[in-house]
Amino acid sequence: MTEQCIFSCFVDPETVDNVVDCLLCQPFVGGFSMHGIEGYSKEHANYTVSEQVAGHRSVCRIDIRLQHKDLDSLTAALAALSLQHRIRYWVTPVIDSGII
Numbered sequence: 315m316t317e318q319c320i321f322s323c324f325v326d327p328e329t330v331d332n333v334v335d336c337l338l339c340q341p342f343v344g345g346f347s348m349h350g351i352e353g354y355s356k357e358h359a360n361y362t363v364s365e366q367v368a369g370h371r372s373v374c375r376i377d378i379r380l381q382h383k384d385l386d387s388l389t390a391a392l393a394a395l396s397l398q399h400r401i402r403y404w405v406t407p408v409i410d411s412g413i414i
Contacts (some may be wrong), residue, residue, distance in 0.1 A: 318411070321388060322380045323403035324353060330374045333401070336391055337376070342384040348376045379408060 326332045332349070337343050353373045380388065385405060392401055 317381055317383075318379060318408035319385070320408060321380060321385065321403060321405045322406065323376050323378075323392070323401050324351075324373045325376060325401055326397075326399040327372060327374060328368040329395075329397045329399060330376075331394055332397065333376065333392065334413065336395055337378065340384075340388065340391055342380055344377055344380075346376055348374055351375045360364045379411070382407075 323333075327350075334348070337346055351373055353371045377380070382405075389403075
């Protein structure tokens with residue numbers, strides 16, 4: 315397993331400020347990127363009526379590059395927020411990185 319990974323999580327716009335504040339307080343998070351996306355899912359029972367009509371939900375995707383050993387600390391910190399909406403995530407290994 316590689317030492318670095320990308321933690322990608324998907325956060326509802328209403329709770330993104332709480333998640334960002336949490337990430338900024340973590341000593342192992344050096345930075346991250348965030349952008350708005352349109353999320354599609356077969357699990358749309360929790361969508362608002364307008365989201366059901368549109369067929370998607372607006373969410374924020376946050377990508378964080380960190381050491382694999384810090385994943386448990388990160389997920390524990392996010393779980394401690396006790397947000398109204400769940401945070402979905404996945405982890406991708408970093409094969410190489412650099413600056414050109």
